[in-house]
Amino acid sequence: MTKKIKKRSEIKEEYKWHINDLCESDEKWEDLFKDAAKKTENILSFKGKISDKNNIKNIGKIIADCLKAKDDAGLLAETVYVYANLRSNEDSTNSKYQAMSGKADTLITMYSSVCSFIEPEILSVPSEEIEKALKNTAELSVYKHYIKDILREKEHILPAEQENILAQVYEIAQAPDNIFGMLNNADLKFDDIKDEKGNLLPMTHGKYISYLESPDREIRKQAFYSCYSAYLKQKNTLSAIYGASVKKDVFFSKVRKYNSALEASLFQTNIPVSVYHNLIATVNKFLPLMHRYIDIRKKKLNLEELHMYDLYTPIVKDADTKMPYEKAKEIIIKALSPLGDEYISNLKKGLSEGWIDIYENEGKRSGAYAWGAYGCHPYVSLNYDETINSMFTLVHEMGHAMHSHYTWSNQPYVYGDYTIFVAEVASTVNEALLMEYLLKTTTDKNAGEYLINYFLEQFRGTLFRQTMFAEFELITHELVEKGETLTFDGLCKIYRELNVKYFGNNIVIDDEIDREWARIPHFYNAFYVYQYATGYSAAIALSQKILKENGASDYLEFLKKGSSEYSIDLLKTAGVDMSVSKPIEDAMEVFKGLLDKIQ
Template sequence: MQEVLKRSEVAPEHCWNLNDMFADQQAWDQAYTDLKAMLPEAEQLKGKLNTAEAVKQAFELEDRVSMQIERLYVYAHMHQDEDTTNPTYQALTQKAKKLSVDVSQALSFVTPEILSLSDAELEQLLEAPELQAYRFTLQEMKREKAHILTEAEEALLAQVGNLSQAPQTIFGMLNNADLKFPNIIDEHGNEVELTHGRYVQFLESPHREVRERAFKAVYSTYARQKNTIAATLTANVNKNMFYSRVRKYPSVLEMSLYGDNIPKDVYTNLIDTIHESLPIMHRYMELRKKLLGVDELHMYDLFAPLVEEFNMDITYEQAKQIVADGLQPLGEDYLNSLNKGYNEGWIDVYENEGKRTGAYSWGAYGTHPYVLLNHKDNLNSMFTLAHEMGHALHSYYSDNALSYRDAQYTIFLAEVASTTNEALLMDYLLKKSTDPKEKMYLLTYYADQFRTTVFRQTMFAEFEMIVHARSEAGESLTPQDLSQIYYDLNVKYHGEGMVVDQDIEMEWARIPHFYNSFYVYKYATGFSAATSFSKQILEEGQPAVDRYLGFLQSGGSDYSINILAKAGVDMSTPEPIREAMSVFENLISEMEQLTK
């Protein structure tokens, strides 16, 4: 694919078929009108949600309305993503968005009204035969009830909502708009402006002096703003403490995990088990030093290419076939579903003028999932196809097995299916590779995923835990404190064989995830769970495949931790993380063998 095509020029077989959601614009308009007509029904139920029959009616209305607005919105938005400059679909998306707000307002009374019931009344609803399909929803409401305040207090907290966004908003403005990096000299001797996007490219440069210049320029810029950014991060920690105390949680960490009902042990286990596996990470750092041929490994060498770019030209048709071959261990049923996705209009393949960048899997309950790609003929795009089809088939299996409400899985589970696909594909590629250069290229690609997704995100998670624990104990968090905590963690995670440059102490100042507190650990747990699944599937065969397909069909019908445990991955124990670490260790051993 050389020149970028206009949307109208893209071959139909490379476009997704959104007509599976609505046959045409007229059908969309009709559904929109029907939904608007449904909303007054909510008004009839207000103030009456104290019997099982009325609660059942409210839940059924919620489901009907939610499914309809989801389909209206997804259809409009996906059309807009095909060509973001198309005014018709910009308008349609806005129209769906506005109706979505109306829907939320119309149904906003349901949860508070049910929660105003006494515990005994809630217990009766839980046992009512006509509400058994909604048992999990009611159980969740009952669990949340302990942290819901009086109506007046909740109204007050809602008013504080805008204020609580301030730390994140201020950091976003400072980081994206006001912070200006200096110019640096690139490998061609040209003076170029350093930006967020270019920084990543410079760190991946094979020219060491370029990497060092970019690294020092970025962190000296943050160091000049350290007082402001420390104040912003501390304000975010204080905001979290305010909410955890007002809502009666033992700590901010426990408040953050409560929504997904994740035990605190899952978080602390991750950190402890990664600590126990740090010697493997340190071995990898030694190997990096050797492969780069440097006397000292510095922080700015962590993203440098370890092997010369191995050119893997993989067309979309080849990528589809290789992904299917790699997923063979998942069995016939999974492969048939994968081929359905390939052949029945699920996937939008190539870039075209105005198309949204990146990749995602999305859809609406009641129709099959969809996948947006911007395929380039390379290894990365092939892994993206495997990843997004993992998400799509997770939704496909759970939607077909469960009712609308139970099919919605949590973010804690979302990355597991997509990453399991990637792990199986990588295993297949490594096993069939005969070229030592290709093998080394694949091994470094995979080892770096462990480094960035498991070790780095766990280090971030540990930083958040220490910072919040200190604040909750009434200790200070000066810019110096934050830098010291962060620097010490880097020394611990990267080991003796590495020069931990002082500049890295300012990295905490550029991580936007710290404003979405206690979130990043999910990257590490998701990757570990997926690696554990793939290892079990490859070693045990059919029994592990059956458990895994059971996981895909469970959607959000139980708590995430229970769904994974039933499928053989118990995240409340160190086992899945240890299994992932044994895969990482094997990779390092293979790389060491190849470099002898």
């Protein structure tokens, strides 16, 4: 029996976010839009000025003015964009907000295309002149990190004519990603599966994982076979597309004079390649813990043979605890108290002053997210359904929101965002603190084991699985760098060996799983997923540090810094050094503790 979903107008105001804090009204939005468009156009008046050699004496002031104009327009455009999208996410059936969000899209595209001259022009100025300007121009000091970051690219920039060709090649280079998207989302067809009564269950990408989580083993098994037989039918196409994608990465890294595709990718956020290798080596060292988890899983599920389709289903019955929103709020306030009084008072503000849109309504965007625009408070959208999971979602999204709140209150607009490398740290620290609190206060055995299962699965899915992906990407790119060709069978063999290594001997590594690489969209954005694993370890290590040291002042400093430093340095501020194995070891210690508790 499904409950009827309310219309937005039927939801009490106290459960909705205060969208008017961002922009008073739709009429005001129209004014902001015009203003943002005008300010965006104004940026063009700087075009050609930075690269003009006649301006060299005054270059610091010109760059500062140009960047200021860029930020002024950016801030407005962002507000316009966020307001229109939050409005349209409230109720996607509202055509007025759909139109506004379309208009905002155009504005953002115009903004980024207008700004595209700035970085190349800054790069065209001789380095010593930039250094001089940075020293002598007060207005430029706020942009120091931003400019230094642009200058790092200098040694990888080619002469103008070659850059011009590369710019055109980039478009063609999108092909593997686009083709994979078309095949995977449009053309690939799965066979439907059946429940025990013989009713057809539709099989889709979206449904696949929920079938794998099913307590009904027959459903898990059917979904697993349906999924991988579909990929097998496209085997030659899939390996050709992936092979082309890896070749593309290697090509660009070579022409831009990097030592490897890995180095080229990590260069974007200035992460040393040692961080990547360190992650893989350290996780490898702890694989016996993963094998132990597999043993426990097999025992708890009471199975003769554990198969790859038995990995996602919970090993304990759902705790079924009702968690009303008001109670969840009380719990998270207690659970996050190790972060200190100041954090808690800001959190309470966030929980009570209209940051959050709590309940589901007709047409509201599914899932949950935290978002917002600099200059206002952050916003959080939930579809709160009174489960333990939705309490974790609340604490997770509030982690993002508080990170933005601290950053926006302490940084200028230019450093108001954060990179993917650190993006999930604040949210995961909050989840880990909530978990520790619940494990300490839950007395019911089944409820306790349910929580441990939830936590163990996070470790498996985020730390182990993403590192295995990272290892796969490293192997495939190194092969192509050595001049080898990636074939379907070759890729399956690499993937199988990784599965054997990660999961051990106590599980049947079904042949179907050898093809899993073929369905991972992230592989078309190479060397990206490792950041989930490093971010997760950093956050778990930090949560332990906060609990042990009874204080979070370093961590709060990190939240305040936004993107004003490189990610690795930001995490060092918080107290974890991701270039060494310690944080990953600390996280593994937590994983081991959970295994000890549940076995």
